[in-house]
Amino acid sequence: MPRSFYITTPLYYVNDRPHIGSAYTTLIADIIALYHRMTGDDVFFLTGTDEHGQKVQQAAEKNGISPREHCDIYAARFKELWSYFGLSFDDFIRTTEDRHVRVVQTVLQSLFDKGEIYKDTYEGWYSVADELFISDKDHEEGRYRDVRRISETNYYFRMSAYQERLIGHIEAHPDFIRPANRRNEILGFLRQPLKDLCISRPKERLAWGIELPFDKDYVTYVWFDALLNYITAPGYLSDDAKFAAYWPAVHMIGKDILTTHCVYWPTMLMAAGIPLPKTVFAHGWWTSEGQKMSKSLGNFIDLETIRGYCESVGKDAYRYFMAKEGPLFSDSDFSRERFYQTYNADLANDFGNLVNRIFKLIAKYFDGRIPEAGEPGEDELAMMEASVQCRETVLAELEELNVNAVAAAVIAYVTSINRYLEKTEPWKLAKTDLAGTGKVLYAALASLRFSAALLYPLLPEKMTEFFGMLNTKEAPGHIVQWQDLKSGTPLGEMKALFPRFDMQLLEKS
RNA sequence: GGCGAAGUAGCUCAGUUGGUUAGAGCAGCGGAAUCAUAAUCCGCGUGUCCGGGGUUCGAAUCCCUGCUUCGCUACCA
Numbered sequence: 001m002p003r004s005f006y007i008t009t010p011l012y013y014v015n016d017r018p019h020i021g022s023a024y025t026t027l028i029a030d031i032i033a034l035y036h037r038m039t040g041d042d043v044f045f046l047t048g049t050d051e052h053g054q055k056v057q058q059a060a061e062k063n064g065i066s067p068r069e070h071c072d073i074y075a076a077r078f079k080e081l082w083s084y085f086g087l088s089f090d091d092f093i094r095t096t097e098d099r100h101v102r103v104v105q106t107v108l109q110s111l112f113d114k115g116e117i118y119k120d121t122y123e124g125w126y127s128v129a130d131e132l133f134i135s136d137k138d139h140e141e142g143r144y145r146d147v148r149r150i151s152e153t154n155y156y157f158r159m160s161a162y163q164e165r166l167i168g169h170i171e172a173h174p175d176f177i178r179p180a181n182r183r184n185e186i187l188g189f190l191r192q193p194l195k196d197l198c199i200s201r202p203k204e205r206l207a208w209g210i211e212l213p214f215d216k217d218y219v220t221y222v223w224f225d226a227l228l229n230y231i232t233a234p235g236y237l238s239d240d241a242k243f244a245a246y247w248p249a250v251h252m253i254g255k256d257i258l259t260t261h262c263v264y265w266p267t268m269l270m271a272a273g274i275p276l277p278k279t280v281f282a283h284g285w286w287t288s289e290g291q292k293m294s295k296s297l298g299n300f301i302d303l304e305t306i307r308g309y310c311e312s313v314g315k316d317a318y319r320y321f322m323a324k325e326g327p328l329f330s331d332s333d334f335s336r337e338r339f340y341q342t343y344n345a346d347l348a349n350d351f352g353n354l355v356n357r358i359f360k361l362i363a364k365y366f367d368g369r370i371p372e373a374g375e376p377g378e379d380e381l382a383m384m385e386a387s388v389q390c391r392e393t394v395l396a397e398l399e400e401l402n403v404n405a406v407a408a409a410v411i412a413y414v415t416s417i418n419r420y421l422e423k424t425e426p427w428k429l430a431k432t433d434l435a436g437t438g439k440v441l442y443a444a445l446a447s448l449r450f451s452a453a454l455l456y457p458l459l460p461e462k463m464t465e466f467f468g469m470l471n472t473k474e475a476p477g478h479i480v481q482w483q484d485l486k487s488g489t490p491l492g493e494m495k496a497l498f499p500r501f502d503m504q505l506l507e508k509s
Numbered sequence: 510g511g512c513g514a515a516g517u518a519g520c521u522c523a524g525u526u527g528g529u530u531a532g533a534g535c536a537g538c539g540g541a542a543u544c545a546u547a548a549u550c551c552g553c554g555u556g557u558c559c560g561g562g563g564u565u566c567g568a569a570u571c572c573c574u575g576c577u578u579c580g581c582u583a584c585c586a
Contacts, residue, residue, distance in 0.1 A: 258581090259581090338521085345534085355545090357544050421544080
């Protein structure tokens with residue numbers, strides 16, 4: 001019986017354009033999903049779009065179309081990007097879908113019946129121009145215009161009732177919020193009394209939302225709408241067996257939505273009697289060329305910029321860089337120079353050149369056929385053992401969701417193959433001992449194949465190409481045994497998988 | 510303001526409960542080699558481990574203090 005594994009990205013707000021942030025979260029979630037599939041896990045990978053709210057309503061009005069049409073257009077942008085990268089998600093949920101509306105309304109009604117939701121009147125400062133309530137502090141600072149004191153009646157969720165239970169859960173489950181610094185942030189946050197959560201908006205102020213089942217004059221606002229999708233998609237209230245198989249999830253998110261996922265969401269689930277997520281992993285943000293990304297600075301990494309990188313050295317290279325150098329635990333800088341340096345060092349020099357060396361040697365001395373393994377000597381056994389070690393490291397780091405360390409571990413193994421060749425010097429050995437040369441080249445190719453298999457989730461297109469070149473008719477995406485390489489197979493035609501990027505091109509632009 | 514994190518080689522960072530000459534990757538320099546995508550392999554860092562004070566036989570690692578950077582401080586991603 002395979003283990004099940006459920007991983008999610010946030011649902012991206014349709015009005016925001018995809019950029020390096022959303023691309024990063026989604027790419028690493030895909031990578032983690034592929035690794036889990038590789039180990040034989042039954043994976044469910046979810047992404048989607050968050051489509052309700054005032055901004056959507058306003059944008060649609062402005063363009064003279066219905067909110068629904070507006071969402072269709074904008075959701076397509078995300079779908080397009082994900083299909084460009086060939087991502088492997090199993091479901092793409094949109095919060096405007098019927099299946100989701102049904103879950104939201106059912107959960108809300110049930111919480112209302114249990115007394116978890118109550119009606120109350122809030123009085124505060126309201127900015128007419130911006131159409132939102134602002135805090136006393138914002139008002140003092142005078143940032144908003146056209147501010148009036150008004151009161152509004154809304155529905156509230158008794159979040160405060162769950163404060164102690166939540167703290168207990170976080171303390172008892174070190175894996176619940178990660179990395180550890182984010183966990184501390186939340187625990188710090190929870191040292192202050194937790195307030196109840198306002199979960200509605202009167203329809204006169206916001207029409208584009210899910211109607212409260214117990215009050216036709218209101219729609220639900222943000223939280224129940226945008227978070228419950230995580231249980232809608234795997235079949236909550238619609239497919240019990242599926243839901244039981246996959247829930248609880250691992251949520252990959254950016255640090256900007258930490259509180260919603262680590263406080264609002266778990267307390268909502270507690271109230272509804274649903275188990276909490278296994279892990280909420282909040283990664284950091286990319287900076288760009290050493291500075292915070294901003295449109296005015298001109299360093300904003302948008303869709304077009306991403307495509308530019310992909311076109312220059314390939315989508316896989318971009319994906320690889322995201323994983324290897326990305327801001328998993330703290331912020332990380334994306335610079336053109338660093339991007340291409342990493343590409344050259346790891347992919348062109350270490351891996352790509354190694355493919356070339358081994359293929360050409362086999363072509364020259366063995367007519368392009370995979371040589372006999374022979375009796376492995378000390379060095380060959382060492383490579384075999386190192387492969388087992390490498391796999392264990394990869395799987396251990398995968399448990400930690402540390403794709404950064406996963407990539408580093410495999411590249412370290414690739415480096416050891418280059419070192420093995422320097423030590424055994426098959427190009428010299430061939431002059432005196434052809435059988436010995438065969439043994440060396442077999443070991444080198446076996447090691448290379450092994451590393452390619454482990455690199456597959458990071459570089460799916462290129463490693464598929466590699467296995468095509470290997471011509472062993474095996475489907476990529478599985479863990480392989482070092483010694484399972486079949487001798488005698490004629491290798492396919494060799495292509496340069498990662499042509500070196502000329503760093504001088506950087507100077508020019 | 511309050512709470513918290515961090516400041517280690519040019520860059521990105523490791524450095525377990527204080528203990529022998531402070532490490533890795535990348536970049537740089539030198540060499541070897543030539544099977545290979547000027548790739549690979551080997552070698553090379555006298556770094557005030559942010560400053561100052563203290564505890565200790567001994568501190569990057571503990572305590573105090575100063576400086577700097579950053580995060581959180583909810584119902585606006």
